Amino acid sequence: MRARHLRGPYPRIAVLRIGHRPGRDPRLTTHVALSARALGAERLYLHPPDPAITERLRAVGRRWGGGFEVVGVSDWRALVRGYSGNVVHLSMYGLPIDRRIARLRRRSRLLLVVGGAKVPGELYRLADSNVAVGSQPQSEVGALAIALAWLRPLPGPRDFPNALQRIQPRARGKRVSRRGAVRP
Amino acid sequence: MRARHLRGPYPRIAVLRIGHRPGRDPRLTTHVALSARALGAERLYLHPPDPAITERLRAVGRRWGGGFEVVGVSDWRALVRGYSGNVVHLSMYGLPIDRRIARLRRRSRLLLVVGGAKVPGELYRLADSNVAVGSQPQSEVGALAIALAWLRPLPGPRDFPNALQRIQPRARGKRVSRRGAVRP
Numbered sequence: 001m002r003a004r005h006l007r008g009p010y011p012r013i014a015v016l017r018i019g020h021r022p023g024r025d026p027r028l029t030t031h032v033a034l035s036a037r038a039l040g041a042e043r044l045y046l047h048p049p050d051p052a053i054t055e056r057l058r059a060v061g062r063r064w065g066g067g068f069e070v071v072g073v074s075d076w077r078a079l080v081r082g083y084s085g086n087v088v089h090l091s092m093y094g095l096p097i098d099r100r101i102a103r104l105r106r107r108s109r110l111l112l113v114v115g116g117a118k119v120p121g122e123l124y125r126l127a128d129s130n131v132a133v134g135s136q137p138q139s140e141v142g143a144l145a146i147a148l149a150w151l152r153p154l155p156g157p158r159d160f161p162n163a164l165q166r167i168q169p170r171a172r173g174k175r176v177s178r179r180g181a182v183r184p
Numbered sequence: 185m186r187a188r189h190l191r192g193p194y195p196r197i198a199v200l201r202i203g204h205r206p207g208r209d210p211r212l213t214t215h216v217a218l219s220a221r222a223l224g225a226e227r228l229y230l231h232p233p234d235p236a237i238t239e240r241l242r243a244v245g246r247r248w249g250g251g252f253e254v255v256g257v258s259d260w261r262a263l264v265r266g267y268s269g270n271v272v273h274l275s276m277y278g279l280p281i282d283r284r285i286a287r288l289r290r291r292s293r294l295l296l297v298v299g300g301a302k303v304p305g306e307l308y309r310l311a312d313s314n315v316a317v318g319s320q321p322q323s324e325v326g327a328l329a330i331a332l333a334w335l336r337p338l339p340g341p342r343d344f345p346n347a348l349q350r351i352q353p354r355a356r357g358k359r360v361s362r363r364g365a366v367r368p
Contacts, residue, residue: 025211027209027211027212028211028212028215030323031212031215031323031324031325031326032323034320034321034322034323034326035322035323035325035326037320037321038317038318038320038321038322038323038326039318039326039330060321064320064321091358092351093351093353093354093357093358093359093360094353094354094355095353095354095355096338096353097338098338121357124356124357124358125356129355130354130355130356132351132353133222133338134222134223134338134339135341135350135351135353136221136222136248136339136344136351137218137221137222137244137248138218138219138222139214139215139216139218139219139222139325139329140215141215141219141323141325141326141329142215142218142219142222142223142325142326142328142329143329144326145323145325145326145327145329145330146223146329146330146333149330149333149334150333154280154281154282154317154318155318155320157319160320166319167276167277167316167319167320169277169278169279169280169316169319170277170278170279170314171278171279171313171314172308172309172314173277173305173308174275174277174308175277176277
């Protein structure tokens with residue numbers, strides 16, 4: 001169950017979020033981006049582009065480290081068609097992830113696609129596979145988080161280099177070390 | 185890694201979401217509720233109460249089955265103090281979940297607490313433990329989803345009895361059976 005029991009090498013993972021509605025759901029897409037970053041994805045492709053979210057995650061990266069980025073895409077179909085890797089659409093209608101995970105883990109590069117409420121039907125055909133995290137109505141943030149946690153180990157502090165600050169895990173309260181103050 | 189490799193019995197899990205802002209973030213809290221339901225929690229306690237979300241999840245349950253419910257709570261401290269089970273606060277500042285999960289899995293009842301942006305400091309003391317899903321800024325939906333997926337197997341169709349409709353998983357497109365139409 002625990003990701004650290006996974007054997008590497010692990011797939012390199014990017015996420016594509018389609019159906020974002022700038023202005024309407026900045027918080028939900030921000031959550032998609034934060035989960036993608038915290039769980040080891042390298043990049044979020046965002047359709048349509050939203051510079052506010054790109055900048056917000058850039059600010060998170062400046063503070064907390066790592067190379068994660070949000071890249072706006074105007075033509076998500078071109079990205080999916082041209083992707084040099086395996087394209088996995090996370091959908092409640094797909095095949096159960098329990099039965100697909102071992103195969104996905106052997107891929108070198110994955111693009112995980114999450115949609116909003118209305119997903120264009122052609123995505124089901126364009127994706128290499130359609131995979132369900134529970135065959136129930138589900139949050140795309142939750143589905144993405146579980147897929148990432150099953151595909152890769154949870155990142156540790158060293159996976160986010162050049163951080164200005166780092167959390168020092170503790171049983172109670174909050175402790176954060178600033179660069180130069182405490183060496184992890 | 186896969187939940188079906190977990191050995192039962194599994195803890196019974198409820199979720200407490202505090203810091204909900206009715207009107208401001210109905211979608212985010214809806215995502216918390218949908219993930220909790222899809223991943224096997226029995227109940228979401230919601231502070232402050234929000235009848236609109238309780239009703240929305242009731243409608244999901246009527247259609248998709250199961251006994252999940254959203255229960256509004258006015259006094260979350262009383263709920264946490266009086267809870268007859270282990271109270272686990274999911275926080276980026278807590279101890280890494282990898283190191284706590286085996287212990288949590290042996291509990292019979294868990295209350296997983298997720299907050300919004302600002303969590304009252306006393307929650308860190310009131311909880312039995314503070315646990316981090318990645319020591320990075322993270323979505324509470326993502327953190328909750330991973331915790332649930334590591335604590336219990338992904339629910340199957342039979343875990344949602346009395347459904348009016350069920351998904352028939354497939355590699356392409358969508359298939360849903362209505363009650364009486366297709367027997368699973």
